[in-house]
Amino acid sequence: MKKRILLLALSAALAVTSLTACGGKKKGSDGLKIVNVSYDPTRELYAEYNEVFKEYYKDKTGKDIEIVQSHGGSGSQARSVIEGNDADVLTLALAHDITAVEEAGLINSGWIEEFEGNSSPYKSTIVFLVRKGNSKNIQDWDDLIKDGVDVITPDPKSSGAADWAVLAIWNYAKNLYNNDEAKMKEFLGKVYDNVLVMDSGARGATTTFVENGQGDVLIDWENEALMTLQEYPDEYEIITPSSSILAEPSVAIVDENADKNGTQELAKEYLEYLYTDEAQRIIGKNFYRPTNEAILNEYKDTFNLSVELCSIDDFGGWDKAYDDFFADGGIFDQVYQK
Amino acid sequence: MKMAVFKRQKSIIPGFGLTMGITVAMLSLIILIPLASVLAYSFKLSPSEFVELITRPYVLQAFKTSILCSLIAALINCVFGVILAWILVRYNFPGKRLMDGMIELPFALPTAVAGITLTKMYSNTGFIGRALEKIGIKAAYSKMGIIIAMVFIGIPFVVRAIQPVLEKLPSTCEDAAYMLGASRFVTFRKVIFPEIRPALLTGFGLALARGIGEYGSVIYISGNSQKNGTQVVSYIIMQKLNSGSVDYEGAAAIALILLIISFVMLFIINILQHIASKRTNS
Numbered sequence: 177m178k179k180r181i182l183l184l185a186l187s188a189a190l191a192v193t194s195l196t197a198c199g200g201k202k203k204g205s206d207g208l209k210i211v212n213v214s215y216d217p218t219r220e221l222y223a224e225y226n227e228v229f230k231e232y233y234k235d236k237t238g239k240d241i242e243i244v245q246s247h248g249g250s251g252s253q254a255r256s257v258i259e260g261n262d263a264d265v266l267t268l269a270l271a272h273d274i275t276a277v278e279e280a281g282l283i284n285s286g287w288i289e290e291f292e293g294n295s296s297p298y299k300s301t302i303v304f305l306v307r308k309g310n311s312k313n314i315q316d317w318d319d320l321i322k323d324g325v326d327v328i329t330p331d332p333k334s335s336g337a338a339d340w341a342v343l344a345i346w347n348y349a350k351n352l353y354n355n356d357e358a359k360m361k362e363f364l365g366k367v368y369d370n371v372l373v374m375d376s377g378a379r380g381a382t383t384t385f386v387e388n389g390q391g392d393v394l395i396d397w398e399n400e401a402l403m404t405l406q407e408y409p410d411e412y413e414i415i416t417p418s419s420s421i422l423a424e425p426s427v428a429i430v431d432e433n434a435d436k437n438g439t440q441e442l443a444k445e446y447l448e449y450l451y452t453d454e455a456q457r458i459i460g461k462n463f464y465r466p467t468n469e470a471i472l473n474e475y476k477d478t479f480n481l482s483v484e485l486c487s488i489d490d491f492g493g494w495d496k497a498y499d500d501f502f503a504d505g506g507i508f509d510q511v512y513q514k
Numbered sequence: 515m516k517m518a519v520f521k522r523q524k525s526i527i528p529g530f531g532l533t534m535g536i537t538v539a540m541l542s543l544i545i546l547i548p549l550a551s552v553l554a555y556s557f558k559l560s561p562s563e564f565v566e567l568i569t570r571p572y573v574l575q576a577f578k579t580s581i582l583c584s585l586i587a588a589l590i591n592c593v594f595g596v597i598l599a600w601i602l603v604r605y606n607f608p609g610k611r612l613m614d615g616m617i618e619l620p621f622a623l624p625t626a627v628a629g630i631t632l633t634k635m636y637s638n639t640g641f642i643g644r645a646l647e648k649i650g651i652k653a654a655y656s657k658m659g660i661i662i663a664m665v666f667i668g669i670p671f672v673v674r675a676i677q678p679v680l681e682k683l684p685s686t687c688e689d690a691a692y693m694l695g696a697s698r699f700v701t702f703r704k705v706i707f708p709e710i711r712p713a714l715l716t717g718f719g720l721a722l723a724r725g726i727g728e729y730g731s732v733i734y735i736s737g738n739s740q741k742n743g744t745q746v747v748s749y750i751i752m753q754k755l756n757s758g759s760v761d762y763e764g765a766a767a768i769a770l771i772l773l774i775i776s777f778v779m780l781f782i783i784n785i786l787q788h789i790a791s792k793r794t795n796s
Contacts, residue, residue, distance in 0.1 A: 249756055251756040251757055251760070252752075252755070252756040254760070255755055255756065255760050258760060276759065276760055331738060331753065333753045333756070333757045334752070334753050334756035334757055368741075369741060371739065371741070372655065372737065372739070373655050373737040373738070373739065374737065374738045374739050374740075375734075375738065376733065376738065376749070376752065376753070376756065380734070383630075387634065388633060388634060388637040388639060388640070388654070389637065389638070389639035390637060390638075390639075390655065498759070502757065502759075503759060504567075504570075504761075504764070509572075512740060512741075513570075513571055513572050513740065
């Protein structure tokens with residue numbers, strides 16, 4: 177019995193400390209604090225960027241600010257903000273997740289025009305990560321439908337990366353079969369028939385492929401693949417398919433929260449500063465493609481710039497693409513659910 | 515207690531009003547209101563939408579997987595739970611206390627940590643998974659993986675349900691049975707088992723209920739492949755919530771069905787338990 181009581185007391189103490197930890201919001205040294213709710217793979221990018229921005233802001237205004245980061249699957253992060261997570265800025269994997277927050281009334285419409293390049297200060301694309309030697313000789317999307325190729329990719333119903341991947345596959349199949357939709361669906365279905373493990377998010381899929389050694393090929397964010405390669409240079413190779421998609425992770429100010437917290441100006445500055453040369457170089461260094469063409473060129477050895485990229489506009493924008501492909505009964509359900 | 519409710523007589527033990535008030539408030543805040551909101555959300559769907567959603571093949575498949583795997587896991591837990599409880603109660607050996615404490619670890623460990631660790635161990639590159647693969651068993655990323663995770667999280671329920679009953683059962687009963695000429699098996703079947711049966715049913719029910727709704731430890735090891743039928747119901751619910759369209763109604767509808775299934779199962783088990791305890795007490 178005593179043990180039980182001790183356990184209870186311990187858990188109560190834990191609960192209290194975690195509550196107070198959450199309760200300590202909005203207490204930067206000068207009372208200025210912004211919360212950036214982001215998706216999974218941007219951890220390292222924002223860790224570096226936040227330091228640089230803090231310094232810049234201190235030089236400019238003399239004020240110390242605090243920046244709080246939060247990371248998780250893009251869709252679930254959007255939901256947490258809808259449910260009351262007090263984010264001042266959102267930096268998610270795709271525009272559709274920000275639109276969901278807009279529809280909940282927290283972001284003013286027209287946010288996508290607020291910052292340059294569809295409010296997307298950095299781009300990425302979808303590539304393959306294979307084990308060193310590439311024993312299954314995977315070179316392009318059509319190699320993924322071959323028998324005996326085990327594919328790892330996250331669930332398009334919950335992962336931003338997987339959404340971009342489905343569209344990239346669709347674009348490839350469209351060119352291959354000359355717009356014959358039945359054949360395109362068959363192709364997409366065959367790729368997903370080869371999927372061995374479907375994690376709910378991109379980081380989970382990377383863990384499955386890298387740590388647990390599952391599958392022959394991981395369909396992945398270019399930035400995640402490059403980072404994995406940096407960590408394990410002798411174990412993996414990146415294969416860039418002949419065509420892919422220009423992924424535009426979007427950023428937005430959560431107007432409702434920012435107005436309430438009095439951080440609207442700071443939030444705007446925080447996101448605008450992402451477009452400066454200094455920030456664009458941090459972006460390039462963290463394996464995201466800078467929007468600034470000149471700086472992108474400085475990193476031309478990192479990225480395969482010759483790959484042919486389609487864009488979300490080819491699918492009629494994210495809202496239409498989401499309804500067509502990922503809503504219940506959409507194209508993805510049609511090919512995957514049998 | 516019952517007397518106090520019905521007769522409005524002043525109970526000798528003070529504080530009934532206060533404790534009852536706290537109980538009702540806690541039950542409402544923590545259990546009843548959240549459950550009612552699940553109901554409210556799912557009723558936002560029209561009946562035809564509701565039926566259409568929960569009869570979609572992938573939803574049905576997930577229910578099948580969850581129920582089947584948690585049933586098997588609960589059965590496995592019953593067998594090993596009895597053995598574990600038996601060892602802990604009837605024998606003395608070094609490290610017994612430690613082993614007794616370890617039983618509760620699955621309660622304390624965050625389920626996600628358990629899930630990730632189990633996956634690493636049981637995948638074909640892991641320490642246990644590699645050995646299993648040699649004899650042709652694929653543990654992680656299959657239904658077997660789901661069962662392993664559910665056995666892990668369910669075992670304490672069975673052990674902790676049976677232990678006190680075994681402790682109360684004097685070993686003289688077994689001695690008597692032995693002296694009356696019963697074989698060991700007959701002793702177990704006729705003397706011990708009827709005593710622990712009600713507790714075993716409780717443990718089974720708790721382990722089953724826990725397994726059916728389990729999320730954290732299962733999603734990593736299951737692989738979540740629709741094709742292989744390794745998506746569990748809790749995964750489908752999270753998928754609905756995490757998708758770009760944030761489908762609360764759909765998630766609530768599936769959760770409601772899960773709730774009803776768990777409720778019915780626990781209800782049946784309670785009836786069985788009632789019958790079983792009547793038999794042993796009479």
